[in-house]
Amino acid sequence: MAVNPFVLLVPTKLRPPQRLEAWVERTRLFPSVEALPDAKLVLVVAPAGFGKSTLVAQWLYHQEAQATRDAHARSRFAWVTLDEYDQASERFLALVAGAIEEAIEQPLTTIRDLFTAPKLPPPYVLLQALLVDLNTLTDQVTLVLDDYHMLTSEPIHQAVAYFVRHLPPSCRLVVISRTDPPLSLARLRAEQQLVELRADALRFTPAETTALLTNLQGAPPPSPYVDALQEQTDGWAIAVQLAALAQRDSMASAQSFSVVTRQIAEYLADEVLAHQPAEMQQTLLALAVPERFCAGLCAALLGTPEAIYAAEGRLQTLLLANLFVIPLDEAHQWYRFHHLFRDLLVRYAQSQYGETQFALLHQRAADWFQAQGFDEEALRHLLAAGNEDGAARLIEQLLMPTMGQDVLPTSPDYWLQRLPSHVIDRRPGLTLIAARLAIFGRDLLQLQRRLAQIDQLLATPGTHDPLPSTERFQADLAALRGILALWEGDATKAIRSFEVALKLGPTPALGTQVLLALGLAYAGANRFAEGVALLEADLPATLAALRPQQPLCRATGLCWMAHLIGDLSAQQDYAQQLYDFVVSNQSSDFWLGYAAYSLGMVAYERNDLAAAEAQFQMLARRKYKVSYPGYSNGVIGLALIALARGSLAEAEVFAQEALVFANEVGGVFLRHQALSCAVQVALARGDVASALCSAAGIAVDHLHPGFMLSVSIPCLSKVQALVAAGDLVSLRQADLLLASWFAKVAQVPQTRLQISGLAMQAVVRHAQGQTEQALTLLEQALQRASAAGFVRTLLDLGSGLRPLLDALRERGLARPYLQQLFATSGSHPDETTPATRVLARGSLPELLTTREAEILGLLALRWSDKEIARHLVIAPNTVRKHTTTIYDKLGVHSRREAVMTAHALGLLALDAPATR
Secondary structure (H helix, E strand, O other): OEOOHHHHOOHHHHOOOOOOOOOOOOHHHHHHHOOOOOOOEEEEEOOOOOOHHHHHHHHHHHHHHHHHHHOOOOEEEEEEEOOOOOOOHHHHHHHHHHHHHHHHOOOOHHHHHHHOOOOOOOHHHHHHHHHHHHHOOOOEEEEEEEOHHHOOOHHHHHHHHHHHHOOOOOEEEEEEEOOOOOOOHHHHHHOOOEEEEOHHHHOOOHHHHHHHHHHHHOOOOOHHHHHHHHHHHOOOHHHHHHHHHHHHOOOOHHHHHHHHHOOHHHHHHHHHHHHOOHHHHHHHHHHOOOOOEOHHHHHHHOOOOOOHHHHHHHHHHHHHHOOOEEEOOOOOOOEEEOHHHHHHHHHHHHHHHHHHHHHHHHHHHHHHHHHOOOHHHHHHHHHHOOOHHHHHHHHHHHHHHHHHOOEOOOOHHHHHOOOOHHHHHOOHHHHHHHHHHHHHOOOHHHHHHHHHHHHHHHHOOOOOOOOOOHHHHHHHHHHHHHHHHHHOOOHHHHHHHHHHHHHHOOOHHHHHHHHHHHHHHHHHOOOHHHHHHHHHOOOOHHHHHHHHHHHHHHHHHHHHHHHHHOOHHHHHHHHHHHHHHHHHOOOOHHHHHHHHHHHHHHHHHOOOHHHHHHHHHHHHOOOOOOOHHHHHHHHHHHHHHHHHOOOHHHHHHHHHHHHHHHHHHOOHHHHHHHHHHHHHHHHHOOOHHHHHHHHOOOOOOOOOHHHOOOOOOHHHHHHHHHHHHOOHHHHHHHHHHHHHHHHHHOOOOOHHHHHHHHHHHHHHHHHOOOHHHHHHHHHHHHHHHHHHOOOHHHHOOOHHHHHHHHHHHHOOOOHHHHHHHHHHOOOOOOOOOHHHHHHHHOOHHHOOOHHHHHHHHHHHOOOOHHHHHHHHOOOHHHHHHHHHHHHHHHOOOOHHHHHHHHHHHOOOOOOOOOOO
């Protein structure tokens, strides 16, 4: 399900502080900000209350006015005020993109398209899309990240570091923070790409203190008072302002000085609040509960929602009193307190009101935000009020309608993660949603756990709230139970559950999955004709919403069924029908992915590598637009094709991408597929140790193998690695593992798995010295493979099969089919990798000079020639000459091949990136 955080952006977070009459123009600092015009990063760091945000806002307004006067190209300024709820990388990037869009007054098409895709890509893809968009801009753009210290997310810090490094020349980043951000500041200083303003520079001068006191008090203060205040506050802006407020309220100078030297919290609580009327104190404490407020919310917090005009009057009084109220929009509808002031008010309110009254204020805020459609803020206040059930009901109301949508404005995970797990566990509606999420990651254990929780809740009446919609809930529950049964290998049980779901009418998204999986279940239960008839029949009335997608469901389901029973011709026909329908009706890439995978698998099995490559590339180009398994299979398919052609370096690149993708999107299933591919690549490289290492991460009992229609077969790859190890313990383990796996496969008419299972058993028996039994098993596999037209299923089992094939050929068995296999698996001119060619030349320790090795390491880190030149203080042309020499020494023609060959030769760390 896609995530679109753009819909959650609070507009007032994307605006700089509004101009205030009390501002002191600090033009003396502008030259410091502009000290390095080409600097990528301007860092403003100081403790709270030093006027950091105000200074940057003044500078931006000054820059904007100057550009207008000089008729330069328009300068654009984007502002993001961060808070503790912005820790998710997707949310952070959405805020940045939204701020820039507002500044340039046009959409950033590349990143916005990704945010609205059916599958949300990982943060680094979004970040690169943002940089692509920025490179198209012609105007100067300055992005300000205010309150950066609120971020504790390491992935965001890494993203910002990458962002700074690759900013186009027309862009600049300003970071406002109370502490140094965890960025590469030393490197930026060395490269003269960093401008810094710190507390010493931001301290008020006597002249600025005088100006501030004059603005606040309406008359110039006495010089002795200014000097004393300057000494006491050391130019701390907020302390100067607080002292000025105290002096304005006719406090004696000595008293105000002593107050300023004490903790600011004590001053605000005892002096500022104490000088306000009771009604104003009540207003201040109530308004401190939410992060932002308006007149309507003010009235609700005070318990008089109908008295909106009175609330507006109180807000005006706060503004006139200059009590740290900051406007958040041009219309002056929304406000917030200065963060420090709000923190102190909250603590004071907690001590004054007590836990019960304070929770009531949060509940009032939650009710008002929910009524206005601000669901996220409502959720925060419900949880702060201790109203977990209210928070759960809100999330159910938000998520239940989305169960039938393919594209969602926000992922269910986004909302569910905001609830304590025990709250989800006791609510059937939320537990059902969590169970559905387990399907996307092929998480068998999570699905089992969630469905068991639902059963327990339903078995004990009175322990849960009423179900959102009883009939629809039961339909969705039956659909999920059917999917679980299929994953566990019980096709008959799955069929019964799916039929119940279709009768009751599940949500459309689950209804689609039911139709697809039902055909697979019928095929797995040896009821193929019934499954075909069901898919070709008209949909039940309960699934009327799926009627436009019926041809897609029909063709896809038939593809899956043909795939399962090994009918390659039928699979190709159905897949072509699906492809033609998708193209002619301009259906989504999601369905195109199913067609491409089925066509690719047929072509690959028949060893038509060029046709298979075209289909798998179609999948690889639609990352996050096709299903997760679809993209993973496409990349793994390209890796296997590269292995079949002898292009080991290319295969390693694809195998690495499959593993990276599996780790990004989560789910044990995809990780096992990627590790299976890694085993194949390692064995092709002759690296048995690496193959065993990857194989160790494969758990073969996760999902029933008979219904997993994937390019790679994790269990067989693991067995291959154990056979390659060759010792008695490994062979015994391989034998037991394969026997357990094959016993499951035998229950399902999965032609491909049965062929490969028999052949793999033959390889194991041969390694154990049982040659005659091995030949018998292999002959059975060849008979089935020949009848079905399978080729790659056997060839992908590796070199362990070759001696047995030779023996069968000598005996004259399966002669035409064996000739086809031997012709297909003949030697290729490019079987020798660049790494083996280099090793053949010898002298590896002296292969690269120190400078060449240094440049190779930076190439692996995806640095450009210019970046490398700047880092090493050499000319870009010199970098290119060294790179050419590196290519010649390694016998390669590209950066990617150079990095992969260097990995193979041990010249780079194993965890260094493989490609740019």
